[in-house]
Amino acid sequence: MPFVAVPVERPGGGRVEDKRPPEPEDIVVIDGFERPVPLHRLAAEAWAALTIAARADGHAAPLLLPVSGYRSVEEQAWLWDGALAKYGDPEIACLWVARPGTSAHQSGRAVDCHLGDPIESEYVDAMRQTPAWHWLVAHADAFGFYPYDQEPWHWEYNPPWK
Ligand SMILES: [Zn+2]
DSSP states (O other), X not given: OOOOOOOOSSSOSSSOOOOOOOOGGGEEEEEOSSXXXXXXXXXXXHHHHHHHHHHHTTOOXXXXXXXXXXXXHHHHHHHHHHHHHHHSXXXXXXXXXXXXXXXXXXXXXXXXXXXXXXXSGXXXXXXXXXXXXXXXXXXXXXXXXXXXXXXEEEEEEOOOOO
């Protein structure tokens, strides 16, 4: 049976629009890259199906293990402060870390996944060379995941309403 992604918002398709946090009972914790990662349960189910398909196509662990998923407003604020320190200019920082209140990670439906290198802007070009990233570009939407063009590691669960 092909995987059927369950939509969350209307109309869906593309990046997450509804950034509200999930209900606590909708958050599950799954095995990630070097640490457990909390996600919206529907995103977790879809990422699990995506990973099974990728493994069958030869993309072995730890590739595609989640590095980051659901984040609280407080965690996003902490990351934002770090990005401001790294990039200096908020207009540059916001290309790499969403301002608090605006991140799809706060919905629990964004996954930053392992593509072989640290999740840092310096590695974007290298990640876009990887077979695992090319596989995501070709197949992620079948599991309800859509890309953020700036960050090859970042995928958002937002299947279209049918
Ligand atoms: Zn992300």
